[in-house]
Amino acid sequence: MFFNSLAFAIFLPIVFFLYWFVFNKTKSTQNALLIIASYYFYSCWDWRFLFLLVFSTFLDYYTGIQIEKGKTERSRKFWFWLSIIVNLGFLGVFKYYNFFAESFSELLNSVGIQASPILLSVILPVGISFYTFHGLSYVIDIYLKRIKAEYNFVDYSLFVSYFPLLVAGPIERATHLLPQVKVKREFNFEMAKEGIYQIIWGLVKKVVIADTCATYANAIFDNYTSMNSFSLILGAIYFAFQIYGDFSGYSDIALGVSKLFGLDLLRNFNYPYFSRDIAEFWRRWHISLSSWFRDYLYIPLGGSKGGIWMKIRNTFIIFVVSGFWHGANWTYVAWGFINAVYFLPLLLSNSNRNNMDAIVLKWNFSSAKVIMNILYTFLLTCVAWVFFRARTITDAVEYLKRMITNKSFSFQYLDNERYNYELLLMIGIFVLVEWNNRNKVEPLSGKKSLLKIALAITAIMAFGTFSDYKEFIYFQF
Amino acid sequence: MKRFLIYTGIIIVITILIAVGLDGIYTRIFMESKNRGKIETVINSKAKKYDVVILGSSRANNHFVSQLFEDKGLKTFNFGMSGGHLFEASLLLKLMIERKYEIKNVILEADLNLSNDQEAEGVSTKFLPYIHNSEVIKKHFYDEENFNELYYIPFYRYVKYDSEIGFREVYKTLIVEKTNALDNLGYYPLVKHKNGNMKNNIVNLNPLPHNKYYEEIKSLCKTNNINLITVMTPMCENVVGMNYFDKVKKTYPEIYNYENVVKEDKYFSSCGHMNDNGARIFTARILNDFFNK
Numbered sequence: 001m002f003f004n005s006l007a008f009a010i011f012l013p014i015v016f017f018l019y020w021f022v023f024n025k026t027k028s029t030q031n032a033l034l035i036i037a038s039y040y041f042y043s044c045w046d047w048r049f050l051f052l053l054v055f056s057t058f059l060d061y062y063t064g065i066q067i068e069k070g071k072t073e074r075s076r077k078f079w080f081w082l083s084i085i086v087n088l089g090f091l092g093v094f095k096y097y098n099f100f101a102e103s104f105s106e107l108l109n110s111v112g113i114q115a116s117p118i119l120l121s122v123i124l125p126v127g128i129s130f131y132t133f134h135g136l137s138y139v140i141d142i143y144l145k146r147i148k149a150e151y152n153f154v155d156y157s158l159f160v161s162y163f164p165l166l167v168a169g170p171i172e173r174a175t176h177l178l179p180q181v182k183v184k185r186e187f188n189f190e191m192a193k194e195g196i197y198q199i200i201w202g203l204v205k206k207v208v209i210a211d212t213c214a215t216y217a218n219a220i221f222d223n224y225t226s227m228n229s230f231s232l233i234l235g236a237i238y239f240a241f242q243i244y245g246d247f248s249g250y251s252d253i254a255l256g257v258s259k260l261f262g263l264d265l266l267r268n269f270n271y272p273y274f275s276r277d278i279a280e281f282w283r284r285w286h287i288s289l290s291s292w293f294r295d296y297l298y299i300p301l302g303g304s305k306g307g308i309w310m311k312i313r314n315t316f317i318i319f320v321v322s323g324f325w326h327g328a329n330w331t332y333v334a335w336g337f338i339n340a341v342y343f344l345p346l347l348l349s350n351s352n353r354n355n356m357d358a359i360v361l362k363w364n365f366s367s368a369k370v371i372m373n374i375l376y377t378f379l380l381t382c383v384a385w386v387f388f389r390a391r392t393i394t395d396a397v398e399y400l401k402r403m404i405t406n407k408s409f410s411f412q413y414l415d416n417e418r419y420n421y422e423l424l425l426m427i428g429i430f431v432l433v434e435w436n437n438r439n440k441v442e443p444l445s446g447k448k449s450l451l452k453i454a455l456a457i458t459a460i461m462a463f464g465t466f467s468d469y470k471e472f473i474y475f476q477f
Numbered sequence: 478m479k480r481f482l483i484y485t486g487i488i489i490v491i492t493i494l495i496a497v498g499l500d501g502i503y504t505r506i507f508m509e510s511k512n513r514g515k516i517e518t519v520i521n522s523k524a525k526k527y528d529v530v531i532l533g534s535s536r537a538n539n540h541f542v543s544q545l546f547e548d549k550g551l552k553t554f555n556f557g558m559s560g561g562h563l564f565e566a567s568l569l570l571k572l573m574i575e576r577k578y579e580i581k582n583v584i585l586e587a588d589l590n591l592s593n594d595q596e597a598e599g600v601s602t603k604f605l606p607y608i609h610n611s612e613v614i615k616k617h618f619y620d621e622e623n624f625n626e627l628y629y630i631p632f633y634r635y636v637k638y639d640s641e642i643g644f645r646e647v648y649k650t651l652i653v654e655k656t657n658a659l660d661n662l663g664y665y666p667l668v669k670h671k672n673g674n675m676k677n678n679i680v681n682l683n684p685l686p687h688n689k690y691y692e693e694i695k696s697l698c699k700t701n702n703i704n705l706i707t708v709m710t711p712m713c714e715n716v717v718g719m720n721y722f723d724k725v726k727k728t729y730p731e732i733y734n735y736e737n738v739v740k741e742d743k744y745f746s747s748c749g750h751m752n753d754n755g756a757r758i759f760t761a762r763i764l765n766d767f768f769n770k
Contacts, residue, residue: 189481192481196484450488457488457495458495458499461495461496461499463644464636466636466639467637467639467641467643
């Protein structure tokens with residue numbers, strides 16, 4: 001059941017009605033309903049993976065309590081490592097086993113040792129990377145005595161399996177979401193209205209921008225050997241907007257839906273393509289994952305303290321692991337590595353926190369420099385996205401090589417029976433709308449909101465791509 | 478909560494109004510369309526006279542050279558539609574009859590398409606803009622699974638089939654951008670492809686014993702005194718399951734089997750489609766057999 005499906009359009013009002021009109025007596029009834037709805041939502045993909053979700057939930061719930069109750073450090077450590085190993089074990093088996101087995105086999109074959117890997121015939125449970133990270137952050141926080149263990153299983157289950165964030169985040173923190181689920185929610189009109197704005201704007205991003213860009217990006221990437229420089233540049237730009245529209249659109253819908261139930265989720269995107277350097281980009285892109293790796297990997301490794309080699313090592317570890325988190329393919333590792341290369345000079349020159357303020361433009365030279373920096377940062381991200389999108393690293397390198405060496409800048413007719421430049425105007429309008437509203441969560445709120453909503457709905461219906469349906473990209477992660 | 482329900486209600490009303498408005502605008506634009514495709518041309522036309530009308534799939538569109546008929550003094554148009562099934566061929570004929578076309582002969586390509594009586598979505602959707610303006614189209618789609626949504630939900634058909642009749646097609650219709658669908662009197666010549674696929678496997682295909690839309694075309698022609706010539710057209714030699722054509726002949730003895738008229742790969746663009754040279758040989762044979770008076 002996808003957020004932009006008819007099934008979800010039926011599911012959501014039913015759960016909303018039951019939540020506020022039938023199960024609204026206590027926080028426990030509210031939470032119970034949301035868990036039932038979440039399990040039903042999850043089972044729509046594959047009911048068998050519900051067992052995995054329930055097991056993972058119970059494991060972290062139980063080990064969390066045992067860590068807190070542990071009288072000796074040894075006992076606390078035992079339960080802590082049990083949770084970490086089992087959680088990462090599931091992730092490893094379902095997501096990474098086949099990749100490692102194949103890579104190892106290829107390595108042996110390359111040195112002349114014949115080996116055929118034993119592969120597992122399993123499909124990746126949707127959302128496993130997200131709910132595993134929910135559970136891990138909870139257990140780590142208890143172990144580090146940042147939070148108390150949750151003794152109410154229903155409340156804890158809701159924290160892990162709340163349907164708006166279950167399959168593609170944002171990756172929540174116990175410190176943020178658990179306190180909210182522990183009190184009865186009262187209906188808040190303003191919050192619900194904000195939710196509606198975010199849902200509608202999320203749909204614009206998904207069906208108007210992402211899915212439309214996808215048809216062009218696919219036509220270019222899938223045939224890159226016959227494309228000229230201009231098409232390849234456009235292909236990278238289209239994919240940049242596809243993945244942004246897809247994932248931030250999903251996040252907007254998730255946050256918006258959650259607001260309808262009185263629960264505020266972590267913001268995941270903050271107009272990342274208006275970043276002035278890569279460090280700022282990573283403070284604005286997939287914020288819940290970046291901050292997760294910062295808090296639970298980078299800082300425990302020593303962060304930016306220590307010597308220069310420590311900084312370099314930690315930077316590469318966090319970016320490469322972050323890339324690998326996305327999927328079992330060397331292209332994601334390369335994408336992470338490239339971002340580390342982008343980030344490192346900023347870190348080493350202590351300029352990674354230069355652009356913390358809001359962007360204000362005036363008619364002067366420094367504003368022109370800001371715009372140039374934004375465009376340069378976007379260019380860097382586009383180059384990295386080529387690795388993220390390509391099937392193999394070789395394809396990505398060939399794509400970029402051809403982009404530079406082909407030197408032909410004519411308009412090409414693509415496989416999807418469209419001209420390669422056709423989408424530029426729509427992307428331009430989208431960028432302008434986001435730019436003018438970059439200080440708000442979404443562009444629809446404020447004055448004349450009903451008119452803006454009407455325009456957004458018109459855009460969804462008239463310009464959206466529906467027949468060539470595409471799943472949310474991050475569901476596969 | 479009451480405020481929220483009212484607010485949500487307003488958004489739903491706005492959504493419905495936008496859908497109705499867009500539906501009206503899109504339909505109006507399609508009603509003016511004339512040079513984009515064969516379906517629009519027939520729908521937005523008035524009575525015409527034809528000696529020969531050709532119907533069928535791409536195997537009609539690419540195989541019957543209309544100009545060769547014209548050279549014999551026969552006013553002809555090739556209405557074959559790439560990707561189309563008999564569902565669409567039948568509907569197009571009904572629309573011609575509704576518009577009082579005077580047709581002496583219909584040549585129908587009926588071979589592989591006899592194996593199903595489903596609509597071909599990529600083609601049938603082109604009729605949908607007119608569903609509220611033509612009883613014929615409405616009735617033809619009535620038994621389809623999603624008829625109620627397509628007919629009663631405003632703008633649904635344009636959203637569902639946006640790649641065929643969505644904004645992009647509306648825009649191109651509005652700026653009167655011509656396509657090549659009507660060039661060469663509807664015939665679309667193919668060239669010989671170096672890498673054309675010269676293999677095909679139709680072993681799992683079976684002609685339906687009573688193809689609903691083939692029977693419908695037969696009945697339409699009979700009622701309207703149109704001479705119906707139904708033919709099977711050639712495929713390349715390297716086909717697994719070539720006895721399909723014998724099965725067609727057995728089920729429908731009135732269909733002429735011309736599968737063997739052109740054989741060599743040099744006359745094909747791909748296994749199921751002849752190139753221009755092959756099409757000319759084939760058309761000449763048809764003309765000789767049926768119109769050599």
